[in-house]
Amino acid sequence: MRMVEIIAAKRDGRPLTTAEIEWVVKHYTAGDIPDYQMAALAMAIVLRGMDDRETADLTIAMARSGDMLDLHDIAPLTVDKHSTGGVGDKTTLVVAPLVAAVGLPVAKMSGRGLGFSGGTIDKLESIPGFRTSLSTEEFRRAVHEPGLVVAAQSGDLAPADKKLYALRDVTATVESIPLIAASVMSKKLASGADCIVLDVKYGRGAFMQTLDDARQLARTMVAIGHHAGRKVTAVLSSMQQPLGFAIGNALEVREAIAALRGSGPPDLVELSLVLGSELVRMAGLRDSVDAARLLLREALQSGAAWEKFRAMVVNQGGDPTVIDEPERLPTAPVQVAFPAPRSGFITAIDGQALGMVVNGLGGGRSRKEDTIDHAVGLVLHAKVGDHVTAGEPLLTVHAAHQADVDQIAERIRFAYTIHDKPPPLLPLVEDIIREI
């Protein structure tokens, strides 16, 4: 087979055969297909799409590109959670310890930032010493004790996705239902969990801008999961504005710690309870999501979820004294409040624009090899529906240099819409897809 012919076929809208997809994944993983050809194919897929059969073939080929973990000798049942990516989305840092605290072993492989959205691995690496690169053996041991592991995709698990994910991040080829579905589900199938909850985000701060696209992505992923014999539920959640108040790696870790200690932003806590309840229900620990939610609330209030998070940090080499006193996490030297340009009600906050601002401050990557500044980011002081007075701080910019702040003022102004009348309030969770 020749890669150039496969690229041309997809460019012209022809479905790829199972054999062609397997060939591409095998040879890209092995390094025989260069990044520029893979980027061209990814762009052709973004523009032309893939049907369900092609998407399933791509997912299975990427999952099988490395080891497929079987954790049943360690725990009879393990759970996992994944988000399709959003701005300010630190939910994993809350949900994972929360469900682990009620006895569900969490085996989670996470990603780095992608496009304008942050990634859990970058966030966790703002904790000094925290190791995200674990061997398969270390990953397995952590599933047993402390019963919670969040690690970067090891070289052995879904290596095809690992390479392609980094390539898509810098070639504007993220926004594609088949590519996102295959990326997410290949990792989920390879990392071995029995019950998986997917947080499928839609809106300005998500890769799926409309509810319809998000629903289609959710259905595609639930179908792939069921086909592979896993229990999968997808929660459709709104990214009409950033989640919580903090955007940026260390700032988000601080906010997640606050949530685990009982003082998190309401939207973050609510979404964490919804996602966690689905896992508790799927795992059969409780019959209904209402009963599951009660169980999780207790774990949050008793401090058990916080203790699990701490145990994970210790187990993965992080400095626990820094999370005990989160003000010791990396802190930006320049902190400047940005004033509201007029009085009125905030009717929209463009999460994508703010995510790009944080990237521009150094909190994300524009090339695969870039390093990031964990300390930078934004802390919002008001959200959609809130009333602000002209001159009052809308948000605080955390930057490495004053010059960075001067450059982004205009973009921040355009990210906010302020009107005289309050906007209708949108639901945080639009739908939950359990069956297809």
Ligand code: URA
């Ligand atoms: N999350 C992933 O793991 N992959 C994507 O492509 C997008 C979000």
